[in-house]
Structure formats: structure tokens, C-alpha cells
Amino acid sequence: MLIKDTIVIFDFGSQFTQLIARRVRELNIYSEIVNHSKIRKFKFKKNVKGIILSGGPSNVNKPGSSKIGFNFFNLNIPILGICYGHQLISKKLGGKIKSSTKREFGFAKLIKHKKSLLTDNFFSNSGSNSVWMSHQDIVFAAPSGFERIAYTQHSKNAVIQNKKKRIYGIQFHPEVSHTKNGKILLKNFVLKICKAKKSWNLKIQKKLIIDSLKFRLKNQKIICGLSGGVDSAVTALLLKKAIGKNLICIFVDTGLLRKNEPKNIINFFRNKSKLKLIHIDAKKIFYNQLKNVSDPEKKRKIIGKLFIKIFEKNAKKIKNVNFLAQGTLYPDLIESKSQTGGGSSKIKSHHNVGGLPKKMKLKLIEPLKSFYKDEVRKLGKQLNLDPIILNRHPFPGPGLAIRIIGEVNKEKIKILQNADEIFMRELKKEKLYEKIWQAYVALLPHKTVGVMGDRRTYEFTCLLRAVVSEDGMTADFYKFTGDFLGKVSNQIVNSVPGINRVVYDITSKPPSTIEQE
Helix, strand or coil, X not given: CCCCCEEEEEECCCCXXXXXXXXXXXXXXXXXXXXXXXXXXXXXXXXXXXXXXXXXXXXXXXXXXXXXXXXXXXXXXXXXXXXXXHHHHHHHCCCEXXXXXXXXXXXXXXXXXXXXXXXXXXXCCCCEEEEEEEEEEEEEECCCCCEEXXXXXXXXXXXXXXXXXXXXXXXXXXXCCCCCCHHHHHHHHHHHHCCCCCCCCHHHHHHHHHHHHHHHHCCCEEEEEXXXXXXXXXXXXXXXXXXXXXXXXXXXXXXXXXXXXXHHHHHHHHHHXXXXXXXXXXXXXXXXXXXXXXXXXXXXXXXXXXXXXXHHHHHHHHCCEEEEECCCCHHHHHHHCCCCCCCXXXXXXXXXXXXXXXXXXXXXXXXXXXXXXXXXHHHHHHCCCCHHHHCCCCCCCCHHHHCECCCCCHHHHHXXXXXXXXXXXXXXXCCCHHHCCEEEEEEEEEEEEEEECCEEEEEEEEEEEEEXXXXXXXEEECCCCHHHHHHHHHHHHHHCCCEEEEEEXXXXXXXXXXXXX
């Protein structure tokens, strides 16, 4: 299937590069992420209607910061540089970049200086906008032929343009939800400046995935790690469409799931979804391997290796199985490593990415690795996935092991399961569950003194976490009423032996992550 109009995004290592691609896809335009090191050799076909240079952690004044040649800017294709990309354009075309004495991390007020097609309908009536900044270096002097469009208190060239050559640079991040009207700016670039025509949607993506799976797997058997969440469920349904009876799903009960979760998963996928499902009770194995382990990275790696060992062992029993499918999403990849080798920082290992052993006997199939959670939900809806699974909050592969801060044991797991059950029940009872992106309870490692029935207690503190988000890359804490939090706290303390204190996490992402470990 020929993809007509394309926006190429060169990745310089930003944590938000895939968000740019996602915003373009929301406009029904195909986008392709390419490692920045391939710029010189990249073949720009006629269907490439625009180029976006991402942000990144590097400094453009350092030798070898980029291999972009001057001819890159004479392709007669519109170019938009974001943050590092903005500075890179200025540097390569003769502008000056320097470190600012005043860093901008977080919200900044962007003030309109001049009209531009790029910022059409972007500013408020007062001529300003709230944007999300993440930089220390600034464009001190714009290149010849460029004009200033907007500025902030500490960045006088926050938006610049060369209208004739259709080259634009912006210091802030329009791709993150924190930037007001950021989608409008990207829409202006893609549709008004690049004049790209809409030819991409999830129906096309679904067909391409299924066709690709059919071509790669043909008549071969494949096992799919089924956790019970939306990601692995959609992965399984895509595979079922592609290879039918050759799909064998394996559900591993690690003992680190929510209360009564294993029973519910088995009943649903065997009876309702009619999937061929093998259930493996591996609680003892996981508990033994996690004994006395407190470091979160070690936990993730232990869990990742155990999963693979179990899958490989059962693949031998089934015979003639060479592939393992799992529901890895792009946020998993971008936090564990740079998807395109762009140099982004590793935040944490995901059990199914950074936690996997280097040598595996099974070949990985990850059909959703370029998707975000909300896109996966839309795919699931097209595949008629039951709303019970479709609308579930994200749940980490390592499960409660990373929601128990410090050492994991049976006692702590039971305490956390009971507290978590109360929180989930009250969210659903008050019809808050579907308003929230993700919610959970974590067990903190320290104990505190309390008083119950005139007696001294010395028990654990549990932490409640609930966030709202579009894609999991950025998130804000949910603003519960004091009455709701008081009610949940009272129920947990009175009903769960082992907890005598409840706290609520009011940190956004960034600077924190959604999970605790």
C-alpha cells in the first residue's frame, strides 16, 4: 500500500520525539522517525512534504554535534526545528547559540512579535501563549534571512522564520500537552506550510500490521505473553487475525498481580475471547528470585529474565515455536532506550525491553512498539475488544514488585493487594475510574508510629497515585476532593492490617515518572 504524503522526523534524542510523530498522525498524515546520523544519506522521495528536527540533550556548539550539511537547507522542503533542532538550524545557517544565565524548564510566557503562518490562531487575543520549555542554550542571534516571530523573557528568538525558504525554528515543545495550542502550531506547519494531504489512519495501520504479521509468520506457530491488560490483549487479537490457530497465548501468574486478577484473566480470555491459553503458576519462582532484592533495576531485570525462561521452556513443550509476541508500547521503549539510537537518556528498564536477556532463543514480535496507549485502545475498539479490558488502566509488567518500594515478600504483597482493592473499588463506585489515566497504591519502605484503640502501632505507609494523561509521556495528578481522599484513607487504615498512614502523590510527569520505580 503506497503511503502518499509523509513528514520525516529526524531524532536527536529527545524524550518527546515520538510525541511529534503522534501529533502528525493525529492529523491523518503519515510520519516517519529517522536517526539523525542518517540525514546525509537519507533519500528524500517526492512524497516527503515536510521535515521536523526534534529536540535533544546535546549542545550544538560541541564539535560533531550534527552531520547536517548546508545543502540540507536547499531541498525546497519545509523544515521545522524544535528546541535543539531550532538551535541547530540557527547554528548551521550562521546564527549564534550561547548558554543563557537564566534556564527555562517548565512553563514560559511566549509573546507574539510578528504574524506568521506557523503561529496562525496559536496566540490568545492578548498576543501571548503558555508554552513548555526545556533548555539552557538559546539562539542569541538568528541567521541572516530570518526574522523574529515571538519571544520569551529569557529567549528573544523563541520563534524564528525564513519565509522564503520555508524554514522555521521554535525553542519550546509544541508536541507536549503542556503547551497551549501546540497542536494548532504543528497543524499549521503540516497542513498549511507543507500542504500535506490526509491519507493515514488507524484502519490503514491495522491492515498493515496484520498483513505484515501474515507475511513474516506465514504458517509458523507463535506464543504471545498475555498479561490481561489492553496492550497484550490487542497484540493477541491482531495475531489471531493474522495467523488464527497458530497463536498460543501464555499467561504467567507471577504472584505480583492485583487481588483475584489471575482468576479473572483466565475466565475472560478462555471463555469470552476464545483464545488458546496456557496458564502457568510461577509465584514461587518469582518470590524466590526477588528475595532480598531492593534495587528497582535488578527487580525489573530478574522479572524480565524469568518471563523469557518460562516462555522458552513452554515453547519447547509446544514444539516448532520460534517467535514470542508481547505488547510493548513506545513509552516502554523510549524510557528504556532510544528507539532510533538518537541519544535520549535511559529513564528505567521495562521488564519487556531493558529487562530482557541479551541472548534469547525466541525472536521477538512487537506489533505495537510504535503506538501509544490511546492509539492501542482505538485499535482494540476496531478489533471489538471487550470494554472491560479495553478501558483498564495501564498496569506494569513487573506488577506489584515495583509498587512495593524496597524488598518484596508475601506479607507486603498481601497488604498492598488489599489496599489497592479498596482504592480501585472506590474509584469505580464514585465513577472516577474512567476519568483517570492510571491509578494505583504503592507501599513505601518505612514504617511510622500510629495510634489505634489507644495502642501504639508501627506499620507501613501506603501512597495513592492517580494521574490524567493523553499518552503517558506527560501527566498531571488528579485533583480529588478532600472528602474522597479522606474516605479512602479511612477505609484502608481500618481494613488493612499493616498500614497506619496514607499519603497522596501530587507530582506531575515530568519531573517524576508515573510509577514509583
